[in-house]
Amino acid sequence: MNLDWLDAFLIFGAFKVVEIMGLGLLVHLQLGLTRVANFGVVGFWGVGLYAFGVAHLKVDWPFGDPYQFLVCAAIATVAAAAAGLVVGWLISELDDDGTLVGTLGFATIVVILATTQQGLTGGALGLGGLGFPYDFGRVKTHEFTWLLITTAVVALIFVYAWRVHRTPHGRLLIAVGANEALARSLGKSATAARLRMMTVTSGAMGLLGAMHGVMVRSLEINSLDVGVTLAALAALILGGTARVFGAVVGVLLTVALFDIVIQFYLPIPDGWNTQALPVAREAVFGAAIVLMLIFRPQGLLGQMRRPALMRRLHGDW
Template sequence: MAYLYYSLTLVAIYIGLTLLLHLQFGRLGIVNFGVVGFWGLGMYAHGIMVALWGVPWVLAVVIAALLVGAFALALGALILRLDGQAVLVGTLAFATIVLHLVTTEKWLTNGVVGLGTIEYPFDWGSSTEPVFLGLVVAAIAVLYAYAVRLDGSFYGRLLAAIRDNEPLAHGLGKPTFRHKLVFFSVTCAGMGFLGALSASLFQFLTSNMIAPGVTFTAWIALALGGKGRPLGAILGVVATVGLFDVFIETFAPIPPDYALLVPNIKLMMYGAFLVAIMMYRPLGLLGNSQEHR
């Protein structure tokens, strides 16, 4: 049962990452391929503060999110004036730098040996895991409500105008770069916040957790569900992470001899999902022609 709560919490965190990616790409057109970097930086920052420095859990979460937001602000100031391909490369490079620092700065992160133990923020016996799951789900619910409310708001229309025609929006007197920079920083801080929550979920951190697969999974889920709707992020994660990491690995009666094949099959199915979506539903399962307007 504990593994089921762990898996469901992981699904909720992936939903949060994909929702934030929906806000960045679907609402503002920012091609962030460094999701794992911002998430991993928040995770390790929280783990270091709690496990090594004894910082209180809540304060460590707040500091980790602010730290990631500050790095995103500095990175965004350098790359957000450039085109989408440059932003893709810049964010991907940032994730690579984070992984390199986590691996090499052994005095702070313990390198490949790993960092831990990061406890839950409370110890309520057998209720600890479900209550922590509820805490994560509550945070994701707030994020989802914001994403839905943003669609019909003045600020959401402003972001859409910047995404569709930034020179025109700038010509009308809108500080487009400032809006992009602030929105990018805040949403990346949200990824750092989810990373801080993930530190308590994993409890022991290793550098191989900061793998490109986290970013690819979020992008595949977003493409599968549809970048134009917040519900698409949820649907995409349930159809990918939920299907394999919860249903198959928890409930499916897989013989032990074939259990090692599950990760490879998962990657193959992710690729098949993505190819099918690109061929038959290029706007995602919940996409429609209105997304181009």
């Protein structure tokens, strides 16, 4: 495959867009449907990234790629899902403020562990040596293929989120998010529904973390940055927390705008890419959250249920 026309940095920019879109879709299920204010997205993503990296680099597997990748990615997914289950259980009795602080605290613990457990993680220096689970000969081909694979995974997450809206489990999640006390009187366990959602979505966040590890081919403590959570939340709040397309539209207007359009297609001065742009990016994302919450809290796409959509969903009724 001749990819000379494609800038390697553009591939990585597109990868970030796709990755944040996946996280945004998962946060949509947590915050938009179930009203679990997860401010520790980077924690679950980081558990996946580091579980994958440590399993890949520190265990002497009797087989090579792609099986090694598949096993390590499965470990990352299960580790993040287990973290989601435990954190979900710990915050199950807390209000919104407690949930926010609890998930943020979890992310902080992950960062501290990744920094201090140097024997496993490499600490602040990190670990190199991760690679793509295939060999086509050229790095750019590897990266582009990985972008396509990650896009496919995020597409599956989109389909899953789309389906959840149309299932009894999804309706129960919406009910739990809107009024937990009333939902408990429906005869279903609100806690179990919430834990199931936290487990599945956290596991998927972990898988995206593992896929990030492959793309950057190393474990770097700097990657466990609050910017991951901020980008996913800003995009979702801008697009609309309650809508599946909210994350898609939001990411295109935030991450894609900064990491692709501005970075590659605007004539900005040299040096801005590494210094001014990242700072401006986070400032704009933060401002977007504040402004949207004040002026249009339901986001650009608006409410979850509209008559036209409901007629389609209800079918014969």
